[in-house]
Amino acid sequence: MDYNSNSDSSNNNINTCSTYGITTQSNENNDELWQSEAFESLKNKGNGVVELGCGLGQISKFLFQKYKNMVGIEIDSKALSILSRTMPGFDYIHDDVLQINYKELCINKKSKLTVIGNLPFYITSQILFCLLDYHKYIEQAVVTIQYEVGKRIIAKPNDKNYCILSILFNLYTKPYLLFKIPSKAFYPVPKVEAAVMKIFFKNNYLNCNLLFLKNILHHAFQQKRKKLKSSLKPLLKTYQLEIPSYVADLRPQQLIPQDFIHLTNQLFPLNKYPFYPDVQTKVWRKKKHGD
Numbered sequence: 548m549d550y551n552s553n554s555d556s557s558n559n560n561i562n563t564c565s566t567y568g569i570t571t572q573s574n575e576n577n578d579e580l581w582q583s584e585a586f587e588s589l590k591n592k593g594n595g596v597v598e599l600g601c602g603l604g605q606i607s608k609f610l611f612q613k614y615k616n617m618v619g620i621e622i623d624s625k626a627l628s629i630l631s632r633t634m635p636g637f638d639y640i641h642d643d644v645l646q647i648n649y650k651e652l653c654i655n656k657k658s659k660l661t662v663i664g665n666l667p668f669y670i671t672s673q674i675l676f677c678l679l680d681y682h683k684y685i686e687q688a689v690v691t692i693q694y695e696v697g698k699r700i701i702a703k704p705n706d707k708n709y710c711i712l713s714i715l716f717n718l719y720t721k722p723y724l725l726f727k728i729p730s731k732a733f734y735p736v737p738k739v740e741a742a743v744m745k746i747f748f749k750n751n752y753l754n755c756n757l758l759f760l761k762n763i764l765h766h767a768f769q770q771k772r773k774k775l776k777s778s779l780k781p782l783l784k785t786y787q788l789e790i791p792s793y794v795a796d797l798r799p800q801q802l803i804p805q806d807f808i809h810l811t812n813q814l815f816p817l818n819k820y821p822f823y824p825d826v827q828t829k830v831w832r833k834k835k836h837g838d
């Protein structure tokens with residue numbers, strides 16, 4: 548099966564910071580990223596620029612110079628109280644990034660969103676799934692994440708990192724793993740390596756019942772060493788369906804992302820299992836998170 552990816556998961560294609568003129572030894576030098584080419588494409592005063600976890604403003608101070616209409620989201624009230632003194636005029640929302648309604652934010656800002664952030668590692672995946680649920684309202688994202696998560700996002704079929712994140716980010720976005728940031732660039736030094744990702748959100752929607760797509764992906768990747776005829780058995784049994792012969796003996800890592808859409812439509816066609824994307828807006832996020 549052919550796989551036409553926009554990214555390359557090989558280590559060779561992951562630049563080091565110095566490729567971007569960023570030496571890696573100090574926070575000061577990493578600051579250059581936030582003033583750099585990563586945001587060249589923004590045309591206005593940054594109406595749609597949203598910083599997730601703005602903290603004490605280490606990144607915001609650079610962004611705010613350029614994008615006066617940006618907004619930061621931060622859960623820590625102490626950080627915000629300091630920020631409001633050090634950066635007067637900076638607009639922020641005191642809330643959990645997982646509870647924000649990004650559709651409303653997009654409408655209020657009259658602009659698709661550019662999401663920026665040095666993401667809190669403990670909820671990186673949940674934030675990424677949340678952004679996928681709001682993909683229609685987001686133009687691009689530039690985020691620091693764990694390097695391992697970045698490798699999973701850009702992984703291709705048959706790569707050991709190929710997983711649900713790889714499939715969804717391929718379907719909804721064009722993801723690029725730009726470069727690694729050495730741990731010592733952070734304080735306190737994290738146990739894992741970090742990397743910067745740039746993600747362009749495609750202007751499309753997935754034409755299938757997303758809840759069944761999710762179900763199929765979960766069953767398939769929960770037991771990813773098994774053939775699909777075995778891993779999907781419980782789901783197929785519930786709906787009294789037969790697995791199509793062309794995928795029966797394959798394992799999930801052998802399918803390209805589009806194959807999963809195709810399979811979903813074969814097993815759960817929209818005319819029998821309708822799906823209303825504007826009503827069912829919470830698909831990829833965990834149920835307990837906000838809408």
Ligand SMILES: C[S@@+](CC[C@H](N)C(=O)[O-])C[C@H]1O[C@@H](n2cnc3c(N)ncnc32)[C@H](O)[C@@H]1O
Nearest residue numbers: 600601602605621622623642643644665666667
């Ligand atoms: C890695 S720090 C980045 C801080 C700052 N932007 C920087 O780069 O130095 C992550 C920030 O996200 C905030 N944060 C953590 N969980 C959050 C959540 N659920 N919603 C909003 N902010 C959160 C933390 O308080 C912290 O300020």
